[in-house]
Structures are given as structure tokens and as C-alpha cells.
């Protein structure tokens with residue numbers, strides 16, 4: 001296959017003290033960073049100076065694992081701000097970097113969410129993305145009515161309709177709806193207002209939205225589900241997909257599958273960027289990288305590791321199992337994230353004990369982990385990019401700020417040297433421009449062009 005001409009895209013996945021399960025115990029960490037706005041502001045500025053295309057914030061509308069005996073060590077260190085509120089704060093201290101936040105379609109209404117993201121897109125000058133999730137965790141369900149968690153397929157059916165309504169709400173006003181004609185006394189052109197008029201199974205929304213279109217038209221749509229339903233929705237609607245893979249082979253299979261589905265639906269596959277997560281331990285040499293990795297792994301308390309594994313398997317009870325025994329094959333599958341459970345089962349099939357398994361997952365909950373010198377790390381990233389397993393990466397530093405410093409000091413210059421990332425400053429202003437995504441023309445403008453043609 002010919003060498004790619006595009007450059008790989010870089011996202012930075014923010015998370016309190018870092019992605020490693022023991023990050024908060026690291027001597028270089030500010031243990032309570034999750035509730036320090038200065039911490040996030042400094043990281044956002046640093047990422048922007050380094051040229052990252054976007055920041056990414058995950059979310060859950062409950063405390064996952066609150067009933068765990070070790071929630072105080074496993075979960076509590078990651079308690080942090082509500083992501084849209086945090087993005088608003090970060091938008092005002094940055095000028096170029098994209099800002100993506102996760103929000104659930106299961107515990108919100110399309111009007112609220114469309115409005116919040118449209119507002120942020122205005123505030124940031126067109127730098128926002130919405131990571132649409134259906135919320136696989138039961139903890140969230142407990143905070144919204146007593147009926148418990150909806151089934152996987154039902155969550156996705158709601159998500160599909162939810163996304164359609166949001167998209168339509170974002171087209172409530174044409175780009176040139178504002179007249180601001182003081183002389184004629186006309187503020188806005190009412191012919192450029194569009195009602196949503198949605199009547200569906202889950203939602204009834206008249207519209208229009210009370211926020212105008214933004215400099216990038218509408219926020220970028222991001223997704224991270226990998227199940228059959230998740231892929232179908234992503235192929236039809238997503239512009240960026242985050243993924244978790246352990247091997248180039250799996251990454252390529254996912255990449256081919258998703259781009260193929262998008263193409264079959266009449267979309268240009270280049271307008272769907274696939275960014276697997278990767279956590280990187282690096283330093284001035286391979287030995288230095290190995291030492292950093294070892295230092296963190298040694299901080300993982302066995303009971304925390306066991307609970308981490310249990311949580312990633314959707315809350316299945318592992319307390320009776322020996323840490324030196326393999327993971328049983330007949331564990332009950334939960335209603336949670338199927339793709340992550342399958343990924344863990346695959347690792348278990350390599351013959352790993354429970355202890356080895358949680359240590360493999362300690363770095364970033366199942367995301368790809370690299371330990372090595374800058375050259376070794378970039379060899380791998382390049383192979384995934386050139387091998388069409390990724391259009392870029394969502395970087396999950398094991399620790400903040402040290403893990404980000406290391407990526408910027410060691411890996412980024414090597415990526416630049418090989419021409420794999422943008423050489424200089426940002427070329428555009430909006431997140432769409434950074435990612436090479438087209439401007440979403442308003443349907444009325446599209447219709448107008450068709451009429452002229």
C-alpha cells in the first residue's frame with residue numbers, strides 16, 4: 001500500500017492525575033488534581049503549545065464502583081468536574097486546540113444537550129466536539145428514576161433518535177440568519193429559521209434551538225462504542241471514533257470494518273477519523289521508560305487491581321478467585337460494554353493470571369500500552385498509521401503532568417522528524433479544520449445549490 005500523505009491526528013485524553021490506576025500515588029502527582037481547575041488549565045495550555053488537535057474528557061453520571069470496598073482508592077482519585085462546565089473554563093484559556101466532551105444520550109434530553117454544546121461551540125469559536133455515549137454503567141442508571149439500566153439495544157435505539165434530533169436542532173438557523181440591520185430595524189431573517197418538528201418514539205421536539213450556528217457549523221460528532229450497534233451508529237453519523245485495541249491486527253480489522261460500513265452508507269470514509277487510545281511510557285532511553293513503567297506497576301495494590309478488573313468486566317464478582325489463577329471462561333456477561341469485555345477475554349485467553357491481567361490493564365483500562373524509547377514508540381505508532389489501523393491517536397498519559405511532559409519531550413519531536421504530524425502551528429481555527437473534516441452545510445443551503453445546478 002502506498003505511503004499516506006495525510007498526517008496523524010492527536011488527541012489528549014485528560015484525566016485527573018493520569019490514566020494509570022496508581023497515578024495518584026506517584027510522587028510527581030498532585031493527588032487532588034481532579035478538583036483543581038489550575039491543573040486542567042495548565043494541561044490545556046501545554047497541549048495547545050505542543051499542537052495537539054484536541055483535548056478529550058470522559059464522563060459518567062454517577063460514581064462507578066461506589067459499592068466497591070476500594071472505591072476510595074480506585075474511583076475517588078478520579079472524581080472531577082462535570083465535563084461541559086470544565087470545557088467552558090478551558091475554552092477561555094485556549095485559542096486553537098479542539099475540546100471534546102462526553103455526554104450520555106441515556107440521561108439527558110436532546111434539547112438540553114444540543115443547546116449546551118452549541119453554546120460551547122460559540123464560546124470556543126468552533127472548537128467543540130460531542131462524544132456521544134449510551135452509558136454502559138449501572139451506577140448512572142441509579143440516579144435517573146428507579147427503573148434501572150435499559151438494555152444495550154434499547155440504549156442504542158434511543159441514541160440514534162437522540163442524535164437525529166440534536167443534529168436537526170443544530171440546523172435551526174441558517175449560517176446567515178443574522179441581519180443586524182439597524183436602519184431597517186431587522187435583527188434576524190425569519191425565513192432562515194427552521195423548526196425541528198420531530199415526532200418519534202422517544203422524543204417530541206418542536207424547536208428551534210435558542211442558539212445560533214457556530215463558526216464550524218455544528219460541533220464534531222465523536223463516538224466510542226465498538227459493539228455491533230455502536231459500529232452501525234458510528235458508521236452512519238460519527239466523524240471521529242475513539243477505540244481500544246491491543247494489536248495492529250485488531251485495529252486494522254476495526255478500521256476496515258468501520259470505514260467499509262461508512263462507505264456502504266454513502267459516506268466518504270475520510271470524513272470518519274479513527275483514533276485508538278494509547279498509553280505511552282517513555283524517556284531518554286528504553287531503560288528509563290521501563291523504570292517508569294515498573295515504578296507505577298509496583299504502586300498497584302492487589303485489591304485495587306482485582307476491583308479494576310471486576311469493574312472493566314461490568315461488575316462481575318471476582319473476590320473468590322485466586323490472583324494466580326486464570327480468569328474463568330464462564331463468567332456471566334453483563335449489560336455493560338461488550339467490546340471491553342471481549343477485549344479482556346482475549347487477553348485472558350493468552351493464559352494470563354488474574355494478577356497479570358490486572359497489571360496489563362492498570363495502565364489505561366484496556367487501551368494499547370507502549371513502553372520504550374521515542375524511536376521504539378514512534379516505530380509502533382507509525383506502523384499503525386501506515387498500516388491503516390489508525391488515523392491518529394488519543395494519547396492517555398499514565399501520569400499528569402509527567403507523562404505528558406515525556407510525550408512532548410521525547411515522542412513528539414520524533415513524530416515531527418518523520419513528517420507524521422503537522423510541522424508547525426495550527427493551519428485552521430476550528431476543530432473541523434484541524435481534523436480535516438468538511439464544513440456541514442446547512443440543508444437549506446444545500447437545497448439552494450441543487451436548485452441552481
Ligand SMILES: Cc1cc2nc3c(=O)[nH]c(=O)nc-3n(C[C@H](O)[C@H](O)[C@H](O)COP(=O)(O)O)c2cc1C
Nearest residue numbers: 058059102134135224225226227230242337338339
Ligand atoms: C476511548 C473511549 C472512551 C470512552 N469514554 C466513555 C465515557 O466517558 N463514558 C461512557 O459512558 N462510556 C465511554 N466509553 C464507552 C463507549 O462509548 C460505549 O458507550 C460503551 O463502550 C458501550 O458501547 P459498546 O457496547 O458499543 O462498546 C468510551 C470508550 C472508549 C473506547
